[in-house]
Amino acid sequence: MRVVSALFAACSLIATAGRAAAWGELGHRVTGLIAYRHLTPAARARVDAIMAADTDPLTPRDFAGRTNWADKYRSAHRETAAWHFADIEIDHPDLKAACYGFAPLAPGQLASQGPAQACVVAKIEQFTAELRSPSTSPNERLLALKFLIHFVGDLHQPLHAADHMDKGGNCIGLDPAPDGHAANLHAYWDTGAVGSLGGSAEAIAAELDDRTSPERVGTWSAGDPRAWAMETFKIAQRDAYALPTRPTCSDHGAKALTETYQAMAKRDVALQLEKAGVRMAALLNRALH
Template structure:
């Protein structure tokens, strides 16, 4: 192997993988918020699909799609583009033909997997996998940096420092903001449940809802101060933006419940 090729391969190994959305805690919170808003019919179908799982709850499967990177690398690679959509450079307006070629983005993935989940003629294993994808991807699309910019890979390439610890903006939004609250999962759930319900949450689910969720996430990124002026973050950044992250989690739970109720509550 020549030295140039060796250098390129070594450099490739050093490139960090894209960060997950919300981290384990955030995804579990979205799932638990959603479960409390499900109809009895939806709960019954979910219980049937989850029977036999190690943790047969929505929270128990909420991080399955991220865990594929270690548990099933081939499927993880094939579905890696399903976790996000890049619309930040287009004024946060989604166009499928431009922004989701071959259907490889979080918006189309939510719609496809919801259709599989709704089809009771499908094998249980296929519907269960679809449920796992839906629960995770609805969480993903509510993380602002999963619907933002290509040029910095959704904040992965935007380096920051907080209290002497180096990180990137994507990781701050995935887990740093939530961890800074220093709450247990149960305590955080109670805190989120006490927040005002999302204003736009309705009983009807429009076909364009996943695109709207992504556009709302993207618009959060465009707000002044989301991208800090300095790489060194202070406590005020965490305090100010944690409330935005919490509202997106609250909205994610409400929207996931809407989607699952619409998909699973029919006859």
């Protein structure tokens, strides 16, 4: 992948230093398992065909395994780092500003080739358009699919759609770490709260999907990524930042999460994982019908 601008890449690297991977491997795999269940036969056949020739060793080659591919790829391609989130400020929410004005791709530019300054919402829109277009090359179609199934998950992690001058909660230290590992607020929502649902992605996905009614599927499948981003933002504003004080990166005091807060976070992440899986399938069903 080429970098559109060295300056953009440098800015992206600085702005995203320390960012965690939304949901962690467990959560992303859960979203993929749910989504695969909700694909139509036609969309599932096309997804399977697109992925059949993919020999990339970064992740397991099944659909759920590929939901973690974009995080692995990012490790060596930091120009894609900003694509995983939208820093919507909780005090002055402005999705357009968080998404660099939704600047369009240059004529003939592939979505996988930049620009570095783009948010998760814009990339979902771009990669969905590439999947839908019959003129997209097989290689770009594969990249579009692998990026898309990760970014839909990212979009539903509350601290990937909100910010308080704290790198999406990465600057908010936790003491004690609720699960013994998540030492900051962002990491807690990525992995700590998800881990409280269970240790097996297959078991979590089955439990969540069993409660997914047709009415929920219909409601959640409506709308678009911009609306979904603002929905996720409101959860972060209301719940993720429901702390005694709202620190920034200049405030280094660690916070303790109450049992009430942790129970609320567990409910939120369960619902968000469920929505992400359903919406991932909805986008693919529409693009690959």
